[in-house]
Amino acid sequence: MSMTEEWDAASVRDLHDDLVSLHGPVERTSDHGADASADPGEGVRQLVTTILSQNVADENTRRASEALFTAYSDFAAIESADHDELADTIRVAGLPDQKAARIQRALAAIREETGGAYSLAFLDAMPTDEAKGWLTDIKGVGPKTASVVLNFHFGKPTMAVDTHVERVSKRFGLVTESATNKRAHDELDAIIPDELTYPLHVLLITHGREFCSARSPDCANPVCERYCSCEEC
Template identity: 45%
Template structure:
């Protein structure tokens, strides 16, 4: 039904997505690796960012050696991830700040902090915004944050789960209020899958979509 409250239909959306894509398995990953990988994922595809991360790990045995290398050389190792110069600088500056603060390049201490304090620390690092910080805290530490990337933002707006005109940061807060915390991971990953495969930015496959019955975009007859 068009206009159905987001809080009333979120459970249906979650169930449909889990029927389609299952309960995603999340591999255990070193928190610093996840931070670096997520910085590399900014403004590029997963394929390119994962290739860039693999290249970075091959080029540098550890993050200490990465810090001792010129930014231009680091940029060459992550070239296929896009925005290489900017990302190389951000990664080095973030790692340097962590080392300065903690005496080592590790962020395991975040797991012992209150969630908002952990978020504030990550946001203080160069190149780290709410999405990057939320991904690290959710997937490395199990903290209840709902990361909002471009797919999550687009699909949740089309479904009517967040109000039109909200910023991604406010959309995150809105989703965190209606999605059960134990489903943050599942909903985030499944919404990304759905955004890539069906609810695409251009040419969404509305006629094939299993979420038709709870999608404002479809029920209002809007054109892609």
């Protein structure tokens, strides 16, 4: 596809099909997009875990999450915990002071919104943009964190743009090269068909890790040959 062409739903579907041909189809696992009412606290747990995952490797996120939910009996205990103690508990995730504050602000916002419950179930009935706006109004919760929760837990059509998705999307011309991460979220949400939001998220990450890496990309594949504009192609 020429980089001067406009992307539309049909061309995004072509990209999805080409990525599937290279990487295989994507299916939601049982905990992605499941019934949001089945466990009201699960969305909150995912929000907290996603805050922990900001700018850190998956293994350290897992360790920090395990330490957090072992040390505290419930969300109320986490919200009311001593800040320094909480920061020390999640230190392995990096930026412990900032993440402790973000987690406690998020839990306070949820409790205040629901009148005492730690549940994000109210987001399910909101339009996607309104639900994202509610989450990103919490200081420290950006569009990526909000989109992870809304798409993975509630199945809402909003793309979570991590470094891989942003890099590949810019190289493919899906997103303006100069776009901020927030702008990248808006541009992708505007062109990606709702049903492709989750699988394309996974496929772009896979392609970014396996071929279209930040350094020394391997462009000898049909997807890069067709879509990519990086210097190696």
